[in-house]
Amino acid sequence: MKKIRLGLFGAEDSIEIMESVVSRYAEFSYISISYWRDEEIVEKLTKQTNDVDMWLFSGQIPYGFAKKWAGITQPMFYVPSSGSSLYKTLLHITYNQKIPFDQLSFDTFHPTELERVFQESEIAPKPLYLKHYEEEIHTDEVVNYHHELWITGKTLAAVTCLKNAQHELNKLGVPAFRVLPTQAAIVSTLALILQTHETMHFKDTQIAVQMIEFDTFSSLTKENFSTDEIYKIEIKMTEKLLEYTKKISGSLKSAGPGRFAIFTTHGILREMTKEFTVVPDFAILQLAGHDAVTCGIGIGQTVYEAEINAGTALLHAKEFHKGSSMVVLDDKTIVGPLGQPEQITYGYAPEHLQSLSEQTSLSIATLSKLESILRKIGKIEINAHDLAQHMSIMPRSARRILTELESKGLAQVVGEENPHPRGRPRKIYQIKL
Numbered sequence: 001m002k003k004i005r006l007g008l009f010g011a012e013d014s015i016e017i018m019e020s021v022v023s024r025y026a027e028f029s030y031i032s033i034s035y036w037r038d039e040e041i042v043e044k045l046t047k048q049t050n051d052v053d054m055w056l057f058s059g060q061i062p063y064g065f066a067k068k069w070a071g072i073t074q075p076m077f078y079v080p081s082s083g084s085s086l087y088k089t090l091l092h093i094t095y096n097q098k099i100p101f102d103q104l105s106f107d108t109f110h111p112t113e114l115e116r117v118f119q120e121s122e123i124a125p126k127p128l129y130l131k132h133y134e135e136e137i138h139t140d141e142v143v144n145y146h147h148e149l150w151i152t153g154k155t156l157a158a159v160t161c162l163k164n165a166q167h168e169l170n171k172l173g174v175p176a177f178r179v180l181p182t183q184a185a186i187v188s189t190l191a192l193i194l195q196t197h198e199t200m201h202f203k204d205t206q207i208a209v210q211m212i213e214f215d216t217f218s219s220l221t222k223e224n225f226s227t228d229e230i231y232k233i234e235i236k237m238t239e240k241l242l243e244y245t246k247k248i249s250g251s252l253k254s255a256g257p258g259r260f261a262i263f264t265t266h267g268i269l270r271e272m273t274k275e276f277t278v279v280p281d282f283a284i285l286q287l288a289g290h291d292a293v294t295c296g297i298g299i300g301q302t303v304y305e306a307e308i309n310a311g312t313a314l315l316h317a318k319e320f321h322k323g324s325s326m327v328v329l330d331d332k333t334i335v336g337p338l339g340q341p342e343q344i345t346y347g348y349a350p351e352h353l354q355s356l357s358e359q360t361s362l363s364i365a366t367l368s369k370l371e372s373i374l375r376k377i378g379k380i381e382i383n384a385h386d387l388a389q390h391m392s393i394m395p396r397s398a399r400r401i402l403t404e405l406e407s408k409g410l411a412q413v414v415g416e417e418n419p420h421p422r423g424r425p426r427k428i429y430q431i432k433l
Contacts, residue, residue: 010058064136073275105129204267
């Protein structure tokens with residue numbers, strides 16, 4: 001059985017604990033990457049992105065930075081801070097340091113989790129000082145939180161899950177105690193990883209249909225325009241497509257003039273497109289012209305569902321521009337255009353946008369794309385020029401979308417920018433979907 005290549009990422013002491021657990025599993029091989037400063041996280045991950053199947057992070061901070069970076073396409077997991085390790089740390093503080101629990105500051109833990117530990121331990125005061133965060137946070141912010149409480153006399157010590165935070169706090173004179181990941185928490189996370197891998201294997205065997213529309217006339221000139229030449233091109237195209245189909249272990253059938261459908265599996269196309277981020281390898285087709293092939297990929301539980309999704313994907317690809325490639329997954333999520341820097345992922349018919357679509361002249365798909373773009377750029381302000389680039393539409397079309405939202409109270413102008421001194425100022429809209 002092929003082993004799952006697991007990337008272990010975290011502080012050096014956490015890595016050692018994770019290695020001691022993972023090494024007991026025959027299902028895994030692993031590589032270990034340790035870091036010290038937040039600034040190293042993305043740089044170190046970049047070097048190993050193609051060497052692992054899944055990632056296991058020692059905690060929320062490296063996991064949060066990796067998620068925000070969005071350069072990792074493999075599934076990611078982190079070891080949660082568990083009760084048993086915290087119990088051990090609190091026991092040490094009680095018996096060796098004699099510090100009251102209401103004079104401790106904490107980070108990372110969820111408030112309900114920390115309160116539960118206090119209740120189960122029959123500790124009377126509730127935890128007063130907690131720096132809880134979701135996803136990424138800079139270590140400096142955590143250090144400043146604990147330090148400020150300490151220098152103002154509100155606390156006598158800090159309890160942290162971060163090795164570098166403990167180090168910096170100790171340098172500042174703050175007594176800091178580290179909560180390390182426990183073996184039990186790692187075992188629990190590894191069980192989730194194995195379950196996810198099994199689910200992914202099932203998804204890899206799903207049916208995938210790649211629907212290709214070829215512009216026969218793109219290879220013709222006025223001098224060679226004839227039905228015989230068109231027929232020759234179609235024969236050549238079919239031969240090349242058969243080569244490509246063989247490469248992806250698929251089956252080819254004609255779907256009308258200039259249109260073909262290739263049946264294969266989800267896993268093969270996912271690998272071929274590098275997790276649906278690049279255009280399928282049409283170099284083997286040896287076609288002239290970048291816009292010669294428009295492609296829709298559909299994934300489904302059945303052949304019928306996959307073929308319907310492929311047709312939908314092809315229509316969305318043609319909406320963007322000729323020569324695009326789009327994907328419709330089995331949950332109706334749409335991904336694309338593949339190979340473009342402005343690639344977005346959006347829902348085909350999200351229910352929460354239906355009422356907004358009814359209020360405006362904009363389709364649900366347009367609103368869903370806009371929502372996905374805002375999520376991708378991480379803010380709710382955008383101008384028409386940037387929106388046009390992300391949606392692969394003309395700037396005037398983007399302006400129409402924004403002014404329509406503004407007229408219905410779903411957007412407002414919050415400023416202007418002028419990237420070119422002699423150019424027309426660009427209005428910045430704040431979107432309120």
